[in-house]
Amino acid sequence: MQLNTSPPLHVLSFSVRTTLADLGKYGVTVPKQLYAEAALLGLLVTGPLRWRYLGADGRRDTVFTLQIGLPVERPAHPTEGILFSFEEWPAFYGLAQIHEGPWELLHETYGKGIEWLLHEGYTIGPEARESYLNVDLVVPAFHRTEVHIGIV
Template identity: 45%
Template sequence: MQLKTIAPIHVFSFETVTTLRDLSRFVRVVVRQLYKDAIQNDLEITGPVYWVYKGADGNPDTPFTLTIALPVSQTEETITNSDFKLQTLPAFRCMSCIHEGEWSKLGDTYGGIISEILVKEPAMNGENREIYINMDFDHPERNITEVQIGLI
């Protein structure tokens, strides 16, 4: 686990209000379209996909804001032929941990980070990020995900 501050990141993104119970409808759908639209608009992709959760509390039925973001080079261009938008994710102070393996076990990683935070940094800010370093849908045990829990 590591305490760190992430610099602002320029992204091409999708936003919605959803619940943890309904997350699966976005998996493998939104990201594919983000990549397609980014390439169609000649955006330079600069990093792995981020899922940003604002207000998620672990309850499967609590509504929260989900942002699915693809880092891209900053551009002055206006994107008019896409439902996605360019934005900058702000600097983000967080406790971070690498999760290796199936996403069904992400809860264990979150629990470990939260336990550490409660001892060292008890002020969480209500935002979490997951960075999908490697996604292997055929062999989920090969997934590599960085989990970041925001701190005040």
């Protein structure tokens, strides 16, 4: 486990108020749409897909803000009529750890990270992020996700 700061990101972004129980609605559809929009605009994708959880507390029914961001280059010209917005996500400090395997087991990785942070005397912040380093929808055991738990 490692504490680090993720640099700021320029992303093509989708945002919604949702719950952990409803995350499945966004897992494949929104990323496909973000990649299609980036291609339509001729933008270079500059990093892996990111999910940003603002106000999630681990309970399945708590409503929080989910942002799904695709890091892209800044457009050379103003864009209008696009499906998503461009945003600057700020730098982010916290515990980074790698989760390998199905996303249904992500809660175990979060649990270990939160336990370690609390044991070390850190205060958990209101934000967490995930970077999808490898996605394999046929063999979920090959998923590789960086989990980043914010601290204050």
